[in-house]
Amino acid sequence: MNKLNLIIQREFFAKVRNKSFIVMTFLSPLLFVGMAFLIGYLSNMNKDSITKIAVYDQAGLLKNHFKNDKHTLYIDLSSLPFKTAKDTAKASYEGMLFVPKVNNIQEIKDKVEYISEDSPSIEFISNIEDVIDSTLTQENFKVSGIDSKKIEDAKVKSDLKLAKYSGDESLKGLNEIKVAIGGLFGYLIMMFIIIYGNFVMRSVIEEKTNRIIEIVISSVKPFQLMMGKIIGTSLAGILQFLIWAIVGGVLFFMASSYLGMEAGGSAGQVAEAAKHAEKMNDFKSYLLEIQNLPIATLITCFIIYFIGGYFLYSSFYAAIGAAVDSETDSQQFLLPIIMPLMLGVYIGFFTVINDPHGTVATVFSIIPLTSPIVMLMRIPFGVPAWQLILSIVLLFGTFMLVVWAAAKIYRVGILMHGKKPTWKELVKWLKY
Structure with missing residues (x-):
């Protein structure tokens, strides 16, 4: 356990002390906020033409x-x-x-x-x-x-009213909002997996190419080294995401406040705001509906699926990094990993929105490779507890199975050099 902690610390500090990591951590929020306001500024320029x-x-x-x-x-x-x-x-x-x-x-x-x-x-x-x-x-x-x-x-122009069996009034477009909220969480998980999963793979390839791995493997088990890289990189990634959220939020708030003060003196905008008072009331109604969503369940499940999904896919990335000698050689193995993530996004947006409790949406929210994305899109609609529990158990059970298989590939692959492995050879390594 002490060796695992040392590897986690080494991977974590190796990432956060890297100059490119530090620069991108603080520069990225500036770029994103600046880009958002640049797009807004250019859009306003076109409005006057x-x-x-x-x-x-x-x-x-x-x-x-x-x-x-x-x-x-x-x-x-x-x-x-x-x-x-x-x-x-x-x-x-x-x-x-x-x-x-x-x-x-x-x-x-x-x-x-x-x-x-x-x-x-x-x-x-x-x-x-x-x-x-x-x-x-x-x-x-x-x-x-x-x-x-x-x-x-x-x-005649009709206005269909929506209501629940309890007698409470419902709102139009609420399904789209629910999918958008769940989709945002699912998209964050997918981007985190792709970005930091690649970090894990590059770290393994780099150490393998520099032959450092041969020295490290003499004192620790391959499984400990693989898990240390996954956990250490994930902690560095979570730290970076938190800094992005805080710095980006502060910058966006400051920029919005500044622009809002400038716009506040415009009589035209005041009149425009008064004109859209009814729309603002509708907006408040939507906010109240959003507050009635299972926010606590959604956030809790986001953390659970975030951890499970990242660990599951990072095991794949670590195994690929151990099996190849360069990033170019890894391309043939990356597509099968990314495809389930993309499938989850498409299933979520094109199926959950129309039939959140249908067979397709339910099955793909339980399958471990797509559940971190699809299940988060279904949760705002209300998911039976047994489906949620089954999905989480299968996710972490599959993670343990993949870690076991990835560790076997990792154990053999990290000492292999000069040969591009095939899928057939990877299967053979699982038997060693």
Whole structure:
């Protein structure tokens, strides 16, 4: 046990005293916060830009139906000769809408063109098509003698209310919020596994390449060395994550407060806030619903699955590091490890959101290789205790089995040099 503690301490301090570790620990929050506000700043710059669109309507049916807004300005050039209007649009406008003269109004729907050098966005095309459809529909009503106002008055827009059997009111989009919360925890686990699992693998490869491992292995058991690397690296990673969370949170709060003070004097923003008071009430309702979620269970399970999932996958990474001589040789073994993690993310977002208690979501939340991600997405919806217990038992049971198998590969692989192992050879090493 003393030897294991010494290895853990050695791996931990070797990581935290590394210059690149120290620099990235304190630089990463600055980069992430700076990037977030840079994206916000660039987005606000685009909000003030106005796109000018020329309209050349020979039929005279549509030009008055394109309405200007704060982002788009439509300019009628129909009085100019077509070539002059086209040259003007090419030189000074984003593009030109061309409506040809037709004999029948029905012909317009397939003959309107948008002329520009750059392809327009799908949203822009959809908006133009909506205007054309609406205008032509109204014209058809007039031709057919149908009162369009009566049709509009007869239309009904429903607002479906959601409620629980207990009588309490429920909110729309709550499932998406639940999946997002569970998905965030699952995504953190996946990123931690990939980043720090690679650290474990690189550490093993480095010591193996430098032949340091041959000296170390003479005084400790391979299993102790492997577990020491996994635990020591994980502790360094947890410390780095905590520092990121604290420093990033402080920086984000300071930047938000500063920008908020600057924005506070804007009368326009005050009016905008008053305008969206109803939306803020809905936001408060969602916050109350989130508070009713099993937060304590979610956080507790996050810690359990975090530890179990990381130890499980780090054992794979350690075994791969022992089996190869360079990171290049490790690529053939990494894909089967990463695939279950990616599968868990896809299962979570595309299955749990629609059927959190269905067979697919339930099975993959119990399978150890995907349970750290899928189960965390299911917990906000409420998971039976037996499924939760079974999933955790299988996760740590599989971890013990993988550690045993990885230790066998590790024991043989750390002393192997100059040969790229195959999957068949790895299976043979398990029998030694």
